[in-house]
Amino acid sequence: MRRLRAAALSEVELAMDIINQAKAHLRAQGIDQWQTGYPDRDCLERDVRTGKGYFLEEDGIPLGYLCVDFDGEPAYDHLNGTWAREEPYVVVHRLALSDAARRCARGRGRGPRRYGLPAGGGPVPGSGGPGISGGHRRGKS
Numbered sequence: 001m002r003r004l005r006a007a008a009l010s011e012v013e014l015a016m017d018i019i020n021q022a023k024a025h026l027r028a029q030g031i032d033q034w035q036t037g038y039p040d041r042d043c044l045e046r047d048v049r050t051g052k053g054y055f056l057e058e059d060g061i062p063l064g065y066l067c068v069d070f071d072g073e074p075a076y077d078h079l080n081g082t083w084a085r086e087e088p089y090v091v092v093h094r095l096a097l098s099d100a101a102r103r104c105a106r107g108r109g110r111g112p113r114r115y116g117l118p119a120g121g122g123p124v125p126g127s128g129g130p131g132i133s134g135g136h137r138r139g140k141s
Helices: 009-028 042-050 073-077 099-105
Strands: 001-005 053-058 061-069 091-097
Touching: 009 042, 009 053, 009 061, 009 091, 009 099, 042 053, 042 091, 061 099
Parallel strands: none
Antiparallel strands: 001 053, 053 061, 061 091
């Protein structure tokens, strides 16, 4: 069964390992994102302590890590433009897949939907936690 589940403090090293695998994958693709230290262990520990760190897993095997934040994003308070809606929204940070998840999905036409992530909002199947609503805000430039 695929699901999102809250990460425990005892699993921060596992989350860091997944992040490091994603950093190496980005580097191999010639992408400079996450190549200067961020995200680091302190960042992931803060995610977990605040209840925002999650693992994507299938049949109990962690395949990815992400931060799901319902508290908004301060950078979005000062965008050049206006929001289409003034409703609560969710921000996903630090989404990283393990090498095993990429190997599993490669060549089989499997993307985020394969792992139970909704397209365009809606509840996260099997997450046991809050769903991600379609009430996200979008900025206009």
